[in-house]
Amino acid sequence: MDYRDVLREIRKKRMDEEFILPNYEGFSIVNLSNSILDHFGIPTFHPPIQLGELLGHGVENRRKVVLIVVDALGYVSFKRLIGKKEFKYVNRTFFPITSVFPSTTSVALVSISTASTPLEHGILGYILYLKEYGSLVNMIEFSPPGMGRDSFLKRIDPTRFLKRRTVHQILEERGIKSLVISASIFKNTGFNRMLNRGARMIPHHGLGDMMITIKKILTDLMGDVVVSAYWSLTDTVAHRKGPNSQEYEAEAFWFLKAFETEVIEGLPRGILKDTVFLITADHGQIETPQSREVWLKDGDEVIEELVLPPAGEQRMMYLYTKDVNTTVEKFISNYDGMMELIPSVKAIEMGLFGYGDEAPHSKERVGDLVLIARKDYSFNYIYTGQEKSLQGRHGSMSEKEMLVPLIIVSLE
Structure with a gap:
């Protein structure tokens, strides 16, 4: 099965000519997260993506899994990028999968973190009306619109708000080390504390720091390890400059290039042969004039x-x-x-x-x-009254928003 076969399968499930439906049955970020559980022999909540079948060779014996989420790296944008720029690894094996609905960070990251659908975990949007608290709440900021980040933590305990266990908790219960790398500014936020319960949190201070941290973890830790890393600035640039802009293209290019140079080419062959790398996104973006x-x-x-x-x-x-x-x-x-x-x-x-x-x-x-x-x-x-125009947005079900890449790097 190649990427064209998967794309045809995804396109069969649509609301109309414009709207692609999430493919929770087998090809979505929810299924990808379940693939990590399945890789370690843990019962899944939803059908896992069979990574070995997509690759054409088995990965079941690999003891290390690295999942990298590049915010707003849509499949359409990724395909355009690899058609214009030179890569050595990330352009070898890739497939489209879908985001969730709505196609937005708060919903998608919780779906990945819990291997569950939005209906199951209940984080269903960027701004939600939480009837039990009588307030609209920005779920990324953990605050009502217009108030400071985490101002709602006086009323919500983020470690108890989400009623489902995270993948990190499930892995740790099985003796599998689970580590999360994200920007230092997010480390102790309410959203991160909710999202990453059970994981060891490692803050990064920039692109180079993230890549070297991944490399050091894979080098230093023995046994079964899952590393999850999150990069947000692609989304920021797409919102401000547009997902078709040179600035967005440069941001996505240099992120993927740094991964190839610092991680893949910087690790010993033995560690690479014991690791499978999965790169995906929470959603894509569409230009919004x-x-x-x-x-x-x-x-x-x-x-x-x-x-x-x-x-x-x-x-x-x-x-x-x-x-x-x-x-x-x-x-x-x-x-x-x-x-x-x-x-x-x-x-x-x-x-x-x-x-x-x-x-x-x-x-x-x-x-x-x-x-x-x-x-x-x-x-x-x-x-x-502080809202501003944005060049790029997401949340709907166009292919540009709904389709994200699943890039698999697994060297034999």
């Missing part, structure tokens, strides 16, 4: 139909309505062709958020209606 931005505020006709400000984000919103039919009518009257409105109950039944046992509060966190932006439109609610 300023001319296609819809700005919403209190007093607008459509917002007057809501009982709460919209939750979600700029390419996907959860709407809490006074009357569903009236709200649908008003949104279609103003924005027909620019978005899709789906009753939240139907979105759950369609499997947009995945399958499995629902986490507490999952249903109430997706409101009455799900708004999904079409084409390159974005819907921006003014919470604080």
